[in-house]
Amino acid sequence: MAINFQHHQSAHCENGVTSNLLKHYGINLSEPMIFGIGSGLFFSYLPFLKNDGIPVTSFRPLPGVIFKRATQLLGFKVKKKKFRDQDKAMTALDSLLLQDIPVGMLVGVYHLTYFPAPYRFHFNAHNLVVYAKEGNKYMISDPIMENPTSLTYNELKRVRFAKGLFPPKGHMYWADKVSENPQIKEAIIKGIKKTAKDMTAPVPIIGVKGIRYLSKQVRKYPKKLSKKRAAQYLGKIVRMQEEIGTGGAGFRFMYAAFLQEAAEVLQQDWINDMAMEMTKIGDIWRSFAVETARIVKDRSKTDDAYNQVADILLLIADREEKVFTRLKQIKL
Amino acid sequence: MKENDVPQDDANMLEGKFKEPCYALGDDGKYTTVGSVGWDPKNIIMQDAWDAVHEKVAVIKKRVEAGELSPIAYYMEKQLMDITVLKGYTGFFSWTVKKHLKMKNFLKLKDKKLQKYADAFNLDIQTLKNKELL
Numbered sequence: 001m002a003i004n005f006q007h008h009q010s011a012h013c014e015n016g017v018t019s020n021l022l023k024h025y026g027i028n029l030s031e032p033m034i035f036g037i038g039s040g041l042f043f044s045y046l047p048f049l050k051n052d053g054i055p056v057t058s059f060r061p062l063p064g065v066i067f068k069r070a071t072q073l074l075g076f077k078v079k080k081k082k083f084r085d086q087d088k089a090m091t092a093l094d095s096l097l098l099q100d101i102p103v104g105m106l107v108g109v110y111h112l113t114y115f116p117a118p119y120r121f122h123f124n125a126h127n128l129v130v131y132a133k134e135g136n137k138y139m140i141s142d143p144i145m146e147n148p149t150s151l152t153y154n155e156l157k158r159v160r161f162a163k164g165l166f167p168p169k170g171h172m173y174w175a176d177k178v179s180e181n182p183q184i185k186e187a188i189i190k191g192i193k194k195t196a197k198d199m200t201a202p203v204p205i206i207g208v209k210g211i212r213y214l215s216k217q218v219r220k221y222p223k224k225l226s227k228k229r230a231a232q233y234l235g236k237i238v239r240m241q242e243e244i245g246t247g248g249a250g251f252r253f254m255y256a257a258f259l260q261e262a263a264e265v266l267q268q269d270w271i272n273d274m275a276m277e278m279t280k281i282g283d284i285w286r287s288f289a290v291e292t293a294r295i296v297k298d299r300s301k302t303d304d305a306y307n308q309v310a311d312i313l314l315l316i317a318d319r320e321e322k323v324f325t326r327l328k329q330i331k332l
Numbered sequence: 333m334k335e336n337d338v339p340q341d342d343a344n345m346l347e348g349k350f351k352e353p354c355y356a357l358g359d360d361g362k363y364t365t366v367g368s369v370g371w372d373p374k375n376i377i378m379q380d381a382w383d384a385v386h387e388k389v390a391v392i393k394k395r396v397e398a399g400e401l402s403p404i405a406y407y408m409e410k411q412l413m414d415i416t417v418l419k420g421y422t423g424f425f426s427w428t429v430k431k432h433l434k435m436k437n438f439l440k441l442k443d444k445k446l447q448k449y450a451d452a453f454n455l456d457i458q459t460l461k462n463k464e465l466l
Contacts, residue, residue: 009350009353010353011352011353011354011355011365032355032363110411110412111454114349115349116345116346116347116349117347118345118346118347118378118382119345119346121412122412122413122417144350144352145349145350146350146351146367163416163417163419163420163421164413164414164416164417164420165416165417167420231380232380232384235377235380235381238373238374238377239377239378239381249333250354250355253333253354253355253356253363254355256355256363257355257363260362260363275363279333279357282333283333286333289373289374289377290373292373292377293372293373293374293376293377296376296377296380297376297380
């Protein structure tokens with residue numbers, strides 16, 4: 001009962017799952033389009049939420065939000081379910097697969113046997129699609145992989161019921177009703193407006209204001225923390241940026257790719273200029289990562305080095321503010 | 333970032349399992365994706381985070397060998413868990429898990445409870461009983 005599910009690799013798991021599922025139902029949108037329509041670009045600095053004792057910097061909205069926004073705007077009805085009983089969760093999955101329905105789900109990364117070891121930690125918001133069952137094996141389309149892979153019954157059960165922060169509890173989602181005629185132009189406009197609004201929100205810990213707030217905190221690191229700890233604080237920002245779902249620079253380039261596609265679909269050339277500016281901003285995020293890695297490698301660095309990376313953040317905030325203020329004005 | 337500037341700094345972080353797609357500008361000015369095996373700044377920062385983990389594990393190993401902490405404390409750190417993760421997998425309360433992190437309490441554990449920890453760590457119960465630190 002293998003259905004013809006087309007697997008495509010993507011840079012970010014949630015975009016990838018959404019794009020792969022929509023493609024299965026004939027809505028052919030690239031990863032950047034899903035990312036842009038689902039408003040996947042975001043920034044927040046949460047001083048009150050700590051991980052490993054270090055304040056959380058996040059380059060993305062909460063898990064599930066991109067999928068939810070994109071499917072809603074494209075008129076795609078979705079069903080979802082969580083479970084308490086592990087075996088019931090597997091039976092429910094089997095019965096959907098019997099009907100040839102590909103199923104998206106949240107899993108924990110730590111016990112994913114095919115993941116590279118340096119990336120395996122207790123992170124519970126990874127997305128993948130199960131599209132068939134053959135004997136004891138489930139066929140898996142994991143967006144980070146180049147090719148489809150498989151997991152045994154017990155392996156899949158274990159990752160669906162991973163424990164720790166935000167346990168997935170067997171959460172799964174699948175297409176219920178598919179729109180015949182999705183309003184792509186409207187969806188693009190709404191997606192851009194949402195991102196532009198969030199990134200310029202008058203809230204000190206969100207969007208460009210959040211980036212400025214983080215910059216201020218970074219200047220204080222060498223004053224209030226030990227050399228080792230200060231470097232760890234700074235390194236953590238870049239790990240959130242580059243490692244977990246390719247935040248910072250990677251997301252700017254992906255958003256630029258989205259803006260290029262949007263310019264073509266909407267027939268508005270000025271959006272191409274925005275894409276170019278977004279590309280330059282992505283390059284500045286990369287230089288932030290380069291300078292930060294220097295500090296992490298050589299901890300003897302002084303206040304000056306921290307001030308320098310804080311300045312880069314300020315520059316980014318100014319340029320992103322300009323882009324998103326302009327993009328807020330977008331019309332059909 | 334231009335297509336040709338996509339970094340290919342391999343530090344075996346992906347273990348050759350796949351390449352990470354990066355969006356970059358092609359020669360025609362249009363975006364495309366290029367697979368990357370890694371990037372030095374990211375490799376440095378990830379390695380630093382792993383070094384910190386290995387340092388912590390080494391310290392705890394010594395404290396277990398000294399009879400102060402239990403093998404559960406060792407495997408919790410080694411498998412990057414914290415109390416929240418471990419209580420999730422075992423079904424014990426936080427304070428129960430905390431108690432079992434001490435060697436003197438660990439030695440009194442019955443097989444039934446030990447088995448839960450063995451399952452959580454994907455280990456044979458005998459490994460825990462023998463206090464093997466793999």
